[in-house]
Amino acid sequence: MAYVISEDCVACGTCIDECPVGAISEGDIYSINPDACTECGTCADVCPSGAISL
Numbered sequence: 780m781a782y783v784i785s786e787d788c789v790a791c792g793t794c795i796d797e798c799p800v801g802a803i804s805e806g807d808i809y810s811i812n813p814d815a816c817t818e819c820g821t822c823a824d825v826c827p828s829g830a831i832s833l
Contacts, residue, residue, distance in 0.1 A: 780818070780833055781802075781811055781812075781813035781814075781816035781818060781833075782811050782816055782818065782820070782823055782831050782832065782833055783811060783820060783831070783833075784803075784808060784809050784810055784830050784831050785787070785812055785830045785831075785832070786808060787828050787829065787830035788808040788828065788830040788831075789807075789821075789827075789828050790803060790805070790807060790808065790809055791828075792805070793825050793826060793827060794809065794815050794822040794825060794826055794831060795809070797821045797822055797824075798821065798822055799817070799821065799824050800813065800815050800816070800817055800827070801815065801821060802815035802816045802817075803822060811831075818833070821826075
């Protein structure tokens, strides 16, 4: 199960640079490609708004 980004996302960009496989896409609310996500959790660890979870 890949990580997902909720509507609590503030599109700050912190998670994008942390993803080792480039699975995160920019937008009003960022999104994670479930096929590319390796479930490492790095994005969730750095998200200041707590918007990323499994």
